[in-house]
Amino acid sequence: MSDADGDSPIDPVFCDARRFGSFASAGGWMFGLMVARSVYRDEQVAGRISVRAFAEEAGCAVDRVLRHWNAWQEAASDELVPDAGTLVPGADTELPEGDLWPKYYAAPGASSDRGQRVRAEAEALGASYKKALEITGHRPAMKAAIWGDHQTAEAAREALFSRPQERTATLARALADPDTRKAAKVEQKRVDHLEYVRRALEEKTAKSPAGQVVELGLSADELADERLNAIRDACPDAEAVEQAYDYVQELVERAVRADPDLYVREQRARFTRAFSATSRNIQSIDPDDLMAVADEALVDSLTDLQNRVNDLAATLRAVCA
Template identity: 40%
Template sequence: MVAEDARDFGAYARTGGWAFGLKVARSVRPGGQSAGETPKISAKEFAELAGCSADRVMRYYKAWDKAADDGMVPHFEALSPGMDVELPDADIWLSYYSARSSALSRRGEAISEAAEAEGIRPTKALEVAENPTALRAAILADPGTAEAARKALMDRLDEDPALRTELVRDIVRTDDLKKAVAAEAKAGDRVEYVRQIVEKGQVKTPAGQMIDASAELREEAERHLSLIDELDDGEESGEWAREAYDTVRDLVAQTVQSDPELRVQERRAKFYSSLQKATKVFEELTFDDVDDIDDIYEDDMVKRLEDLQQAIGACITALQTATVRPEADHDPRS
């Protein structure tokens, strides 16, 4: 008896689940055997004799079927009860068999394929998928699990618009997250401002002009950018981004002030920018949607418009005076 147990143990150690897969493959035909064929029984009958569930029997059956399609083992039709065949190595069995019934569904197949792509056993991924409460507990308790979950969600966002939408809504509804996103966006814009100086050799002035960056400015931008790029994962970049941005902005302002012609162009660009903003605002000021002007009238409205009219008139006068000023009066340093 001991020797028999040892032989059985050795056979299983070499073949693993293939040994039991063979027993199912040579003895089971789903639905039972047709008349005139080699006697086989249904998965339900086999399960009753084995003292297990029919689902478990069918998992072995389907694993053998997949392996047969790949040429690893003979097809069911070539097998009869009691027949022995050469079996593949034990390690290969797990690539065909899943110990979980959920693996038989379309969802389970997708999870199994993803697990194989990641180089892990499908049973591990299926177990996690079947226990979302356990997954939640692990995420809440363990930073490593939370980080893995975060990366997985980010990888999934491109192919799951619904998840992306829900995630954005969750962020918008949570004040702390909304502020954090705004802060990260601001830091990102500042880093991008510095990066453009390094990569393109140009920089935008406060008034919106694009000018060539000086050698000093590019060198300073490169220094700050290298410090930001060398930050460890998870290290806050907001303060570094602010310092880099403030430094290069100060240098840009100095560049503008040190060049008389550029200084005049900057003042002109700033004036045009303010004029465009004021024009847009005033164009949006309309009474078209007001049925009765009396409903909105207040004395202060007229006063403000009169003040605005005077300011515009003074501005026009100053510009008109400049157009007739003798050329000799122009001083680009002003």
């Protein structure tokens, strides 16, 4: 069986193909046209039905029909399509390119407070606010994109950490988990040690355990060491960083031991720090609190400490006499 002109069969498959082509090329404009030529807004128009009646017949929300009406009329104000009032029910008209539809069609939630905030942020970034609103309505899909795509995940991290309020809330939530706190400490150690090693390679100096700046005088062989080569990657793993850090510490220790004056200063600084820490800890003890838990074990421990301090003081006096 053929159509009236005998050009092609009257077959539902061919009808669907034609309809598919119309929708594919026009995008949302086809739906906008159906609404614009079929409904009335304020005053009843012969041959048309109300927005509510159209929505009930279509089995969708009234708000959705209104968004299509508003999009059509906004495009009409730009002279892109005819005004809805001039259209004849059931009659077609020339439609714009499909990719222009998103410019006029407001996604659900666009008029809400949240929608307005999303729009303001999108405009500030030069992004499509309608696409942003669409994303807010598909959170499982957004999560999948973050998990599955590195660049999307990086964009999400940048968004969360670029503003103090969001950064604080995100960190507080993450660090509430003990495993995350542990992982954060490990990562912070990796970052700190990596920075230490790379600075040592760049400046050819490094700080000793006592805080002294030590000239390393790195040789070609030392610079070519595989432990240092391993951290030249963009993001070396924790094991590679720790091996490189330990190697630089070895180089620092060699440099300290090779210079007698430097070795003496290093030892003096190390002892001074130890004495200061011990002094602060003892001075922080409240005698009243100590008396509340006093027993022979504590007395013996304190006596042993006092004897050790006296012995060290006597040794120093003998050397300095």
